[in-house]
Amino acid sequence: MLSLQLFPSNPNPTFLNPSFKPLSNPQTLKSPNPYPKSRHAPISSVLQWNRKPELAGETPRVVVITSGKGGVGKTTTTANVGLSLARLGFFVVAIDADVGLRNLDLLLGLENRVNYTVVEVLNGDCRLDQALVRDKRWSNFELLCISKPRSKLPIGFGGKALVWLVDALKAREERSPDFILIDCPAGIDAGFITAITPANEAVLVTTPDITSLRDADRVTGLLECDGIRDIKMIVNRVRTDMIKGEDMMSVLDVQEMLGLPLLGVIPEDSEVIRSTNRGYPLVLNKPPTLAGLAFEQAAWRLVEQDSMKAVMVEEEPKKRGFFSFFGV
Amino acid sequence: MASIWLLQFPSLTFQHRVSSNGTSLLLHHRHCLSQRLNWIPPTPKRTFSMRAINDSMSSEEDNRTQNEVVDTANSTLVVDSKHPLTLFQESITSFPPVGFLMKNFPKNYFAMGLCITIAIMVVALRAYAERKSSQSHPGSVADLVRRGQLRSDRRGISRPLKYDDPFNNPLVKVGKSNSTVEMCGKQYRLAPVTLTEEQQAIHQKRRSRAYQWKRPTVFLKEGDSIPPDVDPDTIRWIPANHPFATTASDIDEDLAQNNVYQQRGVPFRIQAEHDALQRKLEALQKEEKLNNLFIDSRNAKDFQRPFKLNDKSEEPVEQGPINDSRVETKPTKPERVSNSSESNLSSEEMQQP
Numbered sequence: 001m002l003s004l005q006l007f008p009s010n011p012n013p014t015f016l017n018p019s020f021k022p023l024s025n026p027q028t029l030k031s032p033n034p035y036p037k038s039r040h041a042p043i044s045s046v047l048q049w050n051r052k053p054e055l056a057g058e059t060p061r062v063v064v065i066t067s068g069k070g071g072v073g074k075t076t077t078t079a080n081v082g083l084s085l086a087r088l089g090f091f092v093v094a095i096d097a098d099v100g101l102r103n104l105d106l107l108l109g110l111e112n113r114v115n116y117t118v119v120e121v122l123n124g125d126c127r128l129d130q131a132l133v134r135d136k137r138w139s140n141f142e143l144l145c146i147s148k149p150r151s152k153l154p155i156g157f158g159g160k161a162l163v164w165l166v167d168a169l170k171a172r173e174e175r176s177p178d179f180i181l182i183d184c185p186a187g188i189d190a191g192f193i194t195a196i197t198p199a200n201e202a203v204l205v206t207t208p209d210i211t212s213l214r215d216a217d218r219v220t221g222l223l224e225c226d227g228i229r230d231i232k233m234i235v236n237r238v239r240t241d242m243i244k245g246e247d248m249m250s251v252l253d254v255q256e257m258l259g260l261p262l263l264g265v266i267p268e269d270s271e272v273i274r275s276t277n278r279g280y281p282l283v284l285n286k287p288p289t290l291a292g293l294a295f296e297q298a299a300w301r302l303v304e305q306d307s308m309k310a311v312m313v314e315e316e317p318k319k320r321g322f323f324s325f326f327g328v
Numbered sequence: 329m330a331s332i333w334l335l336q337f338p339s340l341t342f343q344h345r346v347s348s349n350g351t352s353l354l355l356h357h358r359h360c361l362s363q364r365l366n367w368i369p370p371t372p373k374r375t376f377s378m379r380a381i382n383d384s385m386s387s388e389e390d391n392r393t394q395n396e397v398v399d400t401a402n403s404t405l406v407v408d409s410k411h412p413l414t415l416f417q418e419s420i421t422s423f424p425p426v427g428f429l430m431k432n433f434p435k436n437y438f439a440m441g442l443c444i445t446i447a448i449m450v451v452a453l454r455a456y457a458e459r460k461s462s463q464s465h466p467g468s469v470a471d472l473v474r475r476g477q478l479r480s481d482r483r484g485i486s487r488p489l490k491y492d493d494p495f496n497n498p499l500v501k502v503g504k505s506n507s508t509v510e511m512c513g514k515q516y517r518l519a520p521v522t523l524t525e526e527q528q529a530i531h532q533k534r535r536s537r538a539y540q541w542k543r544p545t546v547f548l549k550e551g552d553s554i555p556p557d558v559d560p561d562t563i564r565w566i567p568a569n570h571p572f573a574t575t576a577s578d579i580d581e582d583l584a585q586n587n588v589y590q591q592r593g594v595p596f597r598i599q600a601e602h603d604a605l606q607r608k609l610e611a612l613q614k615e616e617k618l619n620n621l622f623i624d625s626r627n628a629k630d631f632q633r634p635f636k637l638n639d640k641s642e643e644p645v646e647q648g649p650i651n652d653s654r655v656e657t658k659p660t661k662p663e664r665v666s667n668s669s670e671s672n673l674s675s676e677e678m679q680q681p
Contacts, residue, residue: 051493122584124596159543160581164588172591193543221539224532240514255523259531262521288494290512296494312509312516 052088053303055178057201060170062180063302064199066223068215070186072207073236076272078183079107080283080292081203084299086141087283090178093132093169096145097195098185099158108135109279110143117145122161128168137284140175146194158194166198188222196223201230203263203302207237208249213257220258232263232307234298239268240314251311261307264298266291 065078075096082094096104105111116131135141144165146158162182169177182199185191196202202223206216216233223231235251242248251265269291275282282292301307501510509516544564546555554563587596594602 121588121595124583124587124600125598126595127590127592128588129591130595157581161584161588164585168588168591171589197543217535218539221535222541224535225539225541226543240516252519252522255521259523259528261523261528293494300494308521310518310520312511313519315508315515315517 053300055090055303056305060166060177060180062166062182062198062200063203064182064184064196064201064228065203065205066184066192066196066219067186067205067212068188068219069206069212072205072212073234073266073272074186074205075103075107075183076276076281077203077205077234077236077266077295077298078104078181079281080295081299081302082179082181083108083135083138083141083281084283084296085179085181085303086135086138088299088303089140090303091140091175092179092181093142093144093177094181094183095162095165096143096183097162097191098183099147099191099194101185102145102148104183105133105143105145106279107276107281108143110135111279114143114145114148117147118161118165119147121165128165129172142175142177158190159197162194163198188219192219192222196226196228199228202228202232204231204233204258204260205236206233206254206258208235208243208251208254210249213249213254217258220260230305231260232302233258233260234264234266235262236266237268238265240312244314250313262311263301263307264294265308265311266294266298 065074065081067074078094082092085092094104094108096102098104102114105114110133113133116126118131120126121128121131131144133143133145135143166180169180180198182195184195204216204220204223206212220231233255235254238251239248243250251262255262267290269282269289271282271285271289272291275285282289283295285292288296503509507518509518542559542561545562546558547564548554549565554560583596590596593599
C-alpha cells in the first residue's frame with residue numbers, strides 16, 4: 001500500500017545542511033520540463049517532478065530503528081531507508097547494534113568487507129575510520145558493526161561506547177554524517193538499552209498482528225521513559241487483500257492501538273527475500289517495486305519530519321458497464 | 329499489399345465511359361492504374377484488355393480490340409461499376425499473380441532488394457555485436473568495478489542513478505477527486521488518518537502509567553552488595569549463568585574513549601604490539617651478537633689458516649687427523665689482532681648492565 005503526500009505538512013521546513021541546496025520553495029516552484037513526453041504521462045498531482053526533500057531538525061539526526069519483536073523488518077528497514085537517504089544526497093552511517101547476531105552487513109552485501117568492528121576500535125586495534133565500511137554503490141553511505149559474533153561487550157559499557165561513537169562521528173571534519181541509523185536488536189534487554197542510548201528519535205517497526213503490536217507498545221513505553229519523544233511508526237508486511245477480507249488489521253486499526261504517527265506503510269513483497277539473497281536492497285531496483293517505493297517515501301518523510309496523512313485501502317474494482325469495452 | 333490496393337481501388341475513377349471507342353477505355357484504365365498504384369506499365373506487347381459490355385459497341389470495334397495482343401494468363405474483366413464485390417474481384421484478377429510477376433519483372437529489382445536487405449541485416453548485426461563486445465569486454469576496468477575493486481561513482485563508465493520523485497509515480501493513477509487510486513490493476517481508496525494530537529497525548533499518558541522503567545546504571549552479579557545511595561530501580565542483577573556475567577569489565581574506560589576519538593595515527597594496540605616487537609627484536613639482536621662473539625673466540629682455531637713458516641711467533645700446527653681442518657683455520661696476524669679487539673669488546677659488553 002502506498003500513500004500520497006499531497007501537501008507537506010511542515011509549514012516551516014528548516015534548512016540546515018549547507019551541502020544541500022534545494023531548487024526552491026516546494027510549494028511554488030514548477031519544473032521547466034516536468035514530464036518528458038517520451039517517458040511519463042501527465043499525472044494529476046500537485047507535487048513537482050524530481051524535487052528533493054528539505055532536511056529538518058539538527059544534524060546529525062540519530063535515529064534508532066526498533067520493534068521489540070524479532071523478524072518484523074528492522075534490519076530491512078534500516079538498509080533500505082539508509083540507502084534511500086544516501087541516494088537523496090545525505091551522508092548516512094548505519095550502525096548494526098546487535099552485539100551477538102550481525103545481519104545488516106548481509107542485507108547490504110558488505111559481509112566480506114567487514115574487517116574491524118567497534119570492539120576492535122575500543123581495544124585500540126584500529127581507528128574508527130578503519131572500522132567504517134563504505135558502500136561502493138553509494139559512497140556517502142557507511143556501515144559500522146558493533147561486534148563480530150562470539151565477542152561481547154560488557155553490560156553497562158555498550159551505551160557509553162555508542163555515545164562516544166556518535167560524538168566521534170560528529171567530530172569528523174570530512175564526511176560528518178547527516179543521519180546515524182541504529183539497527184536495534186530484538187528484545188528489551190542489554191542490547192536494546194545499548195542501542196537507544198545515543199538516539200534522539202525512534203522509528204518503530206511493527207506488523208499488523210497482535211503479538212507485534214503488544215511488544216511495540218511496550219517498547220514505545222520504554223523509549224518514552226528513556227526520554228525519546230519523537231517516535232514514528234512503520235507498518236510492515238501489509239497485505240491489502242487480507243485487510244479487505246477482514247483477516248488482517250488495517251493500518252488505521254494499528255494506529256488506533258498504538259497512537260503513533262505513521263512514517264510509512266510497506267506492502268508485503270517477495271522481492272524483499274530476493275534482495276536479501278542478492279545483498280542488494282530493493283530500493284535500488286529499477287524499476288522500483290512497491291515495497292521499495294514505500295521505503296523511499298518513508299525516507300522522504302523522515303528527512304522532512306513528516307507523517308502520513310492518508311492510507312490506501314483496497315476496494316472492489318468498479319463494475320464496468322456494457323460500453324466500458326469501448327472506453328466509455 | 330493487397331489490402332492497400334483494395335483501399336485505394338474504390339477511389340479509382342475508372343471513368344469508364346461507355347464509348348464507342350474501346351481503346352480509349354483501355355488507355356484510360358491503364359493510366360489510372362499507373363497513377364494510383366505506381367505500377368510500372370507493361371510493355372506495349374503485353375496489354376490487358378478490358379471489354380466493356382456495352383450494347384452500343386459496334387462489331388467493328390469489337391474486332392479491333394480483339395486484334396490486340398493479350399496475355400493468355402488473364403481472364404477477361406467484366407466491368408460493373410455498381411457492385412463492390414465485382415470491383416473487389418476485379419482488383420484481384422486485374423493484377424497478375426506473384427509467380428507471373430517474378431517471371432516477368434526484371435530479376436535485377438528482386439536481387440537488388442535482396443542485397444539491400446542483407447546489407448541492412450549485416451550492418452545491424454555488426455552494430456549489435458560491437459555493442460555487446462564493448463559491454464562485456466573481458467579484462468576491462470568495468471570488471472574491476474564489478475568486483476568492487478574500483479569505485480564506480482568516480483568513473484565515467486557508470487551512470488549515477490537518476491532520482492525520481494517517489495510521490496510522482498506514473499504507475500499510480502490518481503482519480504479526479506484525489507480520493508481513488510489505481511495501481512497495479514487494483515483500485516484503492518484514500519482513507520485519511522484519524523489520529524489527533526489529543527489521542528496521541530492520551531496514549532502517552534497510558535504508557536507512562538503502564539511502563540515504569542529507569543535505565544539501569546549498576547550491574548551486579550550474585551553475591552555483590554548493593555552500593556549505598558544508589559536508586560534500586562537502576563540496579564540490574566546478572567544471573568551467574570548469564571553469558572555476559574563471564575565477561576570481566578577489564579576494559580579501561582578512559583583508554584577506550586581515547587581509542588574511539590582517535591582520528592589519525594596508529595591505533596593504540598597496534599602501536600603497543602609494534603613497540604613490543606621492536607623491543608623483542610632488539611633483544612634478539614643483542615643475543616645474536618653475543619653468541620657470535622662467543623663462537624668466534626672458542627672456535628677461532630677451527631677457522632684458522634695454516635701457519636706460515638716465516639712467522640715464528642704463531643702457534644705450531646697440531647698434528648693428527650684433525651690437523652687438516654685446523655690448519656686451514658689458523659688465523660693470520662691481522663685476524664688475531666681483530667679477534668683480540670672483538671674479545672675486548674665482548675668483555676666490555678658483558679660488563680654493561
